[in-house]
Amino acid sequence: MSVDGAAQRDFEVALGPDNVISDPPRLRSYECDGLTGYRVVPALVLLPRTAEEVAAAVRVCAAHDVPFVARGAGTGLSGGALPVADGVVISLQRLRRVLEVDPVDQRAVLEPGVTNLDITKAAAPHGLYYAPDPSSQQVCTIGGNVAENSGGAHCLKYGFTTNHVLALEVVLASGEVVTLGGDSAEQLGPDLRGVFLGSEGTVGIATKITVRLLRTPETVRTLLADFPSVAAAGEVVSDVIAAGIVPAAVEMMDTLAIEAAEEAVHAGYTRGVPAALVVELDGPVEECAAQFDRVREICERHGCTRLHIAGDAEERAAIWRGRKSAFAAVGRISPDYFVQDGVVPRTRLAEVLGRIADMGADEGLRVANVFHAGDGNLHPLVLYDAAAGETERAEALSGRIAELCVELGGSLSGEHGIGTDKACSMPKMFGEVDLAVMARVRSAFDPAGLCNPGKLLPTPRLCGERPGPYRPHPLEQAGVIERL
Template sequence: MPATVPDASPDIEAAAAAFAATFRRDQLITDPAGLRTYECDGLSAFRVRPALVLLADSTEDVVAAVRICTTYGVCFVPRGAGTGLSGGALPQANGVVISTARMRKVLSIDPDNRRMTVQPGMANSAVSAAAESHGLYFAPDPSSQIVCSVGGNVAENSGGAHCLKYGFTTNHIHAITVVTPTGEVVRLGGSSADPVGPDLLGVFIGSEGTLGIVTEITVRLLVRPIAVRTLVADFATAEQAADAVSGLVSHGVIPAAVEMLDQLAISAVETATRAGYNRDAGAALVIELDGFDAAVGEEFTITERLCRDNHASNIRIAQSPAERDLIWKGRKSAFAAMGRISPAYLVQDGVIPRTKLAEVLTRIAELATAAGLRVANVFHAGDGNLHPLVLFDSDDAEETERAEQLSTAIAELCVTFGGSLSGEHGIGADKACSMPTMFSGDDLETMQRVRAAFDPAGLANPDKIFPTPRLCGERSGKYRPHPLELTGRIGRG
């Protein structure tokens, strides 16, 4: 099944001429300086300059672009805001980037049925802003929500801080309009929550641009909760904070969000935002409950008690919406704040069982010590979605190599503990070579068959998700152990 660019040589020059004849000049980027803007996404360690970028305005533009690529055998990479963190929008040198960033209109809103149809370039937070006058909002809330696009949320199945209670993007999409890799326009999903037939909508969400390009999205809106209460609990160690999370959920309390920051992350956040986190704490939990007044009040009392029972040294309760916003500003600024304590970082995105949080955090610390590097942890503790940030100096080639190896080791460690390689950032180019640690050859072959059913020519976002010889050291064959596995520092599940 095709996973990379087809063997037939693409005719990029003919394709470029066809693009020039089809689209306005202001829609095309071909100059080297302009193309550099699109050579990577948020994972800047991987960079490839594309041959051409199209700034699409409509579904019709995307159809025309895909058909040109199909005609001339040229691969294409969909791109939204470019905030992805797994290299999912990494271009091909002889390929085209099809950007939907200009497509950011609200196409319709149906407040009675709590639905809105938007174009894929609309920012995540802009959806909630457009629904605010109706008392509604869009629940998925990635930390980059003021800039990341809804189309990117669909591609990666993004979650955010409140996914513990409200789920991921897939739980909030009714239907999408897709341009397939063969240039057809199809509608997946429908007006009902569970339409008849195969769940092709579920197949597409999280497919990272490998099955087509989404051009319209009908999102599910929720009614804003009546009561919201937020606290920050300080702990001496990250392990104690992790135990508090397990205790909370085991008692049947499901907060809207449970986030954790370790001491390194707190230091960066406080330096950048002055959000009021305690720099002396070994770790902090941000816990938010929402719903009806009576239920929130009762659960908040239980939450406070459980935090104290698990050795919380201090509990700060937000006394106003402004204070709550400041707490969340600190948490959601964490990635950007790392620049205050390190020249560069790599962010990982693995998932583990909640009950393994304390143990895995200890193992991550051991791996970091062995690699001679620092790791800051800030993540969605409630659902075990880790976001370890490996800090390093990108000007030091040897240190950069160690950072990349450590980042990979942490992702694969999550699999060893019964978790997965990604919760919401996707596999992209970053973790494609780790897929055999989680999936068998038969699993990967089945996934490739699904991909080939949508994209028989292998032109849609090639070299993503699946391991290939070109990506994985130009070598094919059986699983190769990671260098840290050979030393006995990590195991393989």
């Protein structure tokens, strides 16, 4: 399983020599995704321009037994687009056309390289928008959103990518092109669209994506509230949901995250406060106004020390600029960091944040927190200095935080995926039989294991884990018999 001279020539014939990168300095541009702690230089990078060229590249991989990793903008935070040293990266950045916007049926058809924000820009003239909005929405692509089942700040009310994708044109590991899903969310037969969404590039490459669009809300109301403690902010979140109010978004940031964001974009957050909440409501004017008053009352009851209500679109944009800049802004207060992505029940937010702080103190490392509080999706950022030899401690702490979320009744990931980062922790959440079933589903799409190998599921190479209970017979491995 490697790229030899014959394979490289076939890639150059399929795509053109100028669309095959083999120059070592250029290859290093693709050595990692947003999780920069893991780096692997691929043997080649392929730059297809069309879906047909993607399929042609995958067929060459299948013919030469070459592993491949699909890559969008490289903004993933779990090592999901980490290359394979003896394989190729198939970049989808050139497939960036909006193929159709249908305002009647409220849907859009896109190539995988279209950025998340550009979907809404294309839909806006029709009074429509695309709801999932990851923090990196200006640069992250819909193909990567599909692979990771991304969410974003507004997933509390509107759901994740899987709730907004109707159909997918997919290139399988054999090079065959198939369509999963259809014109509506409900289809007869097995939900293969659902299998593909969130599979982290391990069962194929999406080359055309049909998404549903929503009507732009009649009104939007946004507030920024400071609190004397993380516990007080967490109680507000629980009380808002208990009151029957489902905000479009509820985001929380702690002192370190606020410090970093203010240093970067000067959004008007209060430096030094223990916690801040961003709460946004949208919908009909009268309903939104009534619910907004109720949210404000809940904030004040829990000791809110400052409450700023966005007076216009510019102020609302500033509030969101502070929140959405936080991940990148942390680079201003730490040379290196790991971003974690666990989920806990909302009622345990204060508990888990307290334990994370204690764990960080034990390791002598700082942890910044910025996350989707409304659905308990945490994003702890473990800050460290690789030059000071702190990498191993930071990586271990990041893994323990993910597993702590499972211990408290949550999950390893809400939207960033498992990737390389958390594959070894999967047995903490799933049993041996569960993992074996997942592996067999994956192998049904990709029997040779060429499609983004080493991601998502624990393997002996990665973790020293024993495979699941299914053991293929030697005759089956030799192709003499077939398992039914």
